[in-house]
Amino acid sequence: MSDMATGVRRSPVGTVAGIFLVAAVAATIAPIIWMVVLSFQPLKNIIGTGLQLDFSLSNYRDLFAPGNPLLQQLGNSLVIVIGTVVLCLVFGSLAGYALSQLTIPRPVLFPLLALTAFIPLVPPMVVVPGLYALMNSLGIIGGSTGLIVLNTVFQLPFAALLMRVYFDALPGTLREAAHIDGATEFVVFRSVMLPLVTPGLAAVGTFTGIMAWNEFLFGLTMTSGGVTAPLTVGIASLVQPYEVAWGEMAAAGTLAAVPIILLTIVANRYIVSGLTSGAVKG
Amino acid sequence: MNALQEQTERATQMVSAPHRRRRARLPSLFGVLAIAPFALFMAVFGIYPVVQLIRMAFSDVGLVQGGFTFDFTGGRNLLRILDDENTLPVVTATLIFVVGAVALTVVLGTAMAVLLDRARFFQAFARRVLIWPTVVAPVVVSVIWLLILSPTIGVLNTVLTAVGLPAQGWLGQPVGAMASILLVDVWHWTPLVFLLVYTSIQSMDREVLEAASVDGAGEGQTIWRIILPMSLPSILAAAAVRLVLSVKSFDEMYLLTHGGPGNATNLISLHIRTIFFDQLELGYGAALGFSVILIYAAVGIAYAFVRILARRKESTHV
Numbered sequence: 182m183s184d185m186a187t188g189v190r191r192s193p194v195g196t197v198a199g200i201f202l203v204a205a206v207a208a209t210i211a212p213i214i215w216m217v218v219l220s221f222q223p224l225k226n227i228i229g230t231g232l233q234l235d236f237s238l239s240n241y242r243d244l245f246a247p248g249n250p251l252l253q254q255l256g257n258s259l260v261i262v263i264g265t266v267v268l269c270l271v272f273g274s275l276a277g278y279a280l281s282q283l284t285i286p287r288p289v290l291f292p293l294l295a296l297t298a299f300i301p302l303v304p305p306m307v308v309v310p311g312l313y314a315l316m317n318s319l320g321i322i323g324g325s326t327g328l329i330v331l332n333t334v335f336q337l338p339f340a341a342l343l344m345r346v347y348f349d350a351l352p353g354t355l356r357e358a359a360h361i362d363g364a365t366e367f368v369v370f371r372s373v374m375l376p377l378v379t380p381g382l383a384a385v386g387t388f389t390g391i392m393a394w395n396e397f398l399f400g401l402t403m404t405s406g407g408v409t410a411p412l413t414v415g416i417a418s419l420v421q422p423y424e425v426a427w428g429e430m431a432a433a434g435t436l437a438a439v440p441i442i443l444l445t446i447v448a449n450r451y452i453v454s455g456l457t458s459g460a461v462k463g
Numbered sequence: 464m465n466a467l468q469e470q471t472e473r474a475t476q477m478v479s480a481p482h483r484r485r486r487a488r489l490p491s492l493f494g495v496l497a498i499a500p501f502a503l504f505m506a507v508f509g510i511y512p513v514v515q516l517i518r519m520a521f522s523d524v525g526l527v528q529g530g531f532t533f534d535f536t537g538g539r540n541l542l543r544i545l546d547d548e549n550t551l552p553v554v555t556a557t558l559i560f561v562v563g564a565v566a567l568t569v570v571l572g573t574a575m576a577v578l579l580d581r582a583r584f585f586q587a588f589a590r591r592v593l594i595w596p597t598v599v600a601p602v603v604v605s606v607i608w609l610l611i612l613s614p615t616i617g618v619l620n621t622v623l624t625a626v627g628l629p630a631q632g633w634l635g636q637p638v639g640a641m642a643s644i645l646l647v648d649v650w651h652w653t654p655l656v657f658l659l660v661y662t663s664i665q666s667m668d669r670e671v672l673e674a675a676s677v678d679g680a681g682e683g684q685t686i687w688r689i690i691l692p693m694s695l696p697s698i699l700a701a702a703a704v705r706l707v708l709s710v711k712s713f714d715e716m717y718l719l720t721h722g723g724p725g726n727a728t729n730l731i732s733l734h735i736r737t738i739f740f741d742q743l744e745l746g747y748g749a750a751l752g753f754s755v756i757l758i759y760a761a762v763g764i765a766y767a768f769v770r771i772l773a774r775r776k777e778s779t780h781v
Contacts, residue, residue, distance in 0.1 A: 276501035281492035307752035311512030366493035395600035434606035
C-alpha cells in the first residue's frame with residue numbers, strides 16, 4: 182500500500198539492499214558488543230575454552246584499584262580534550278572569521294593556506310623527530326600541556342577551515358550594517374557574527390574533542406607513559422607482547438569507546454558535518 | 464546536514480557573493496589579530512619542526528642530558544636509506560597496505576551508500592549506526608580486533624573450529640597479519656567512504672532519478688548509469704581522503720602486529736618510530752621522515768604542474 186502511495190515500483194533491489202544493510206550493521210556492532218561483553222567477564226571465562234558467560238565487575242575493579250594509573254590517565258585525557266577544544270574553538274573561529282570576512286595581507290595569506298593544506302596531509306610520525314626536538318627545547322614535553330598544544334596544531338587547520346565555511350554562509354551585508362550602527366570589529370565578531378555560527382562551533386567542538394580523546398601517536402611518543410600518559414596510551418600499555426591483560430584491556434577499551442558512541446548518538450548531525458567537511462578539506 | 468540545508472546555504476552564498484566582492488581591501492588591525500594565533504601555531508609547529516627535521520637528517524644526532532647534539536654528516540643518513548635491507552620490505556608493505564585499504568574501503572563504502580539509498584527498511588537506524596567505527600579511537604579498534612583475532616583467546620578461531628575449519632594464526636603469519644590489518648582497516652574506515660558518498664547521493668536532484676524511472680530504467684540501470692556516474696566526484700574525493708589516511712596509519716598496526724612478523728606489516732610510520740625511539744638512531748629516523756616529506760613535495764609539485772599545464776591548454780583553446 183505504502184509503495185503505491187509513494188509511487189515507488191516494487192523491485193528485488195530494495196529487499197536485497199535491506200538484507201545487505203542488516204549484515205553491514207551486524208558486522209559493525211558485533212565486534213563492539215563482543216568487547217563490552219568480555220569486559221564484564223572474569224578472566225577464567227575469557228581465557229578458558231568454550232563459551233561461558235557470567236557477569237562480573239572484577240576487570241573494572243582492577244582498573245580503578247589504588248596504584249593503577251588508569252584514573253589519572255582518564256583525567257589526563259579529559260584535560261587534553263578540554264584544552265584542545267577550547268583552543269580550537271577560540272583560535273579556529275577567529276581565524277575562520279578572518280579568512281571569510283576580513284582582508285588578510287597576501288604575504289601572510291598564501292604561506293598560511295599552504296601550511297594549512299600541508300599539515301593534515303603528512304603522516305604525523307614523519308615530523309615527530311622534529312617535533313620532539315622542538316617540544317624538548319620548549320620544555321613542554323612529557324605532560325598534558327604539550328599534548329594540548331600538539332593536538333591543537335593538528336586540529337586547528339580543520340577548525341579554521343570549517344568555521345570559514347560557516348562564516349561564508351552569512352550575508353556580508355550583516356557586517357556592514359553592524360558597522361554603520363557604530364560597532365567595532367571585535368563587537369561585530371563577538372555579538373553579531375559568532376552567535377549565528379553556533380552550529381559550526383558545535384561541529385568543531387564535538388569533532389576536535391573526539392579527535393583529541395582518540396589521539397594516540399603523540400601521547401605515545403611525547404610522554405613517558407604511566408601517570409603522565411593519556412587514556413589511549415594506558416590502554417596500549419595493557420597489551421604487552423607476552424602477557425596481555427585481556428579483561429582489563431576490554432574494560433578500558435569499553436570506557437574509552439562508550440562515551441564517544443553515546444556522543445555520536447546525541448550529536449549525530451554535528452559529527453556527520455565534521456566528518457564530511459573535515460575529511461574533504463583534509 | 465540535508466539536501467535542503469545545503470541548497471539554502473548555496474543560495475545564500477550566491478546572494479551574498481556580490482556584496483563580499485565590494486568590501487574594503489585594506490587589512491584591518493582586528494583581521495591581523497584574529498589570524499595571528501592561528502598563523503603563529505602553524506609557523507612555530509608547522510615550519511620549525513621541519514627545519515629541525517632537516518637539520519637532524521643531515522647530522523649524527525646524540526642525546527646528552529635531555530638535549531640534542533648535532534654533528535654534521537652531510538647526506539650520509541639519506542644515502543643509508545638506499546643501503547638499508549629494511550627499506551624495500553617497508554616500502555612494499557606500505558604499498559600493499561595502501562593500495563589494498565583504499566581499494567577495499569572505496570568499493571565497499573560506495574556499495575553501502577548506494578544500497579542504503581535504495582533500501583526499503585532499516586535506513587534511519589543503519590545510517591546512524593554505520594558511522595560508529597570511524598569515531599571510536601584507533602587504539603580501541605585494535606583492542607576490539609585483538610579480542611577477535613588473538614591466537615590464544617580470539618573468538619574467530621573458536622568459531623572456525625566450531626564449524627569444522629582449521630584455526631589460523633591470524634597475526635602470527637606474514638600473509639595472515641597483512642590480511643588482518645586490512646580487515647581491521649576496512650572495518651574502521653569503510654563507514655567514512657560510505658558517509659561521504661551517501662551524503663552526495665542524498666543531495667542529488669531526485670527529478671533525474673524520477674525521469675529515469677519514467678523512461679523505464681530498472682533499478683540496476685539507475686544505479687550503474689545514473690547514481691554512480693553522478694557521485695563519481697565524491698567517490699574520488701573519498702578515495703583521496705582514504706589515500707592520505709592509509710599512508711598515515713600507525714595506531715592499529717602498532718598494537719596488533721608491531722610491524723611483524725618480520726617486516727610483513729612494518730609500515731613507514733612504524734618503521735620511523737622503531738628507528739627513532741627504540742634504536743635511538745635519531746639522525747637516521749629524521750632522514751626517513753624527511754624523505755617522506757620530499758616524496759610528498761614532489762607529488763605536490765607534479766600535481767600543481769599538471770594543473771597549470773591543463774589550465775594553459777584550456778585557455779589557448781578558448
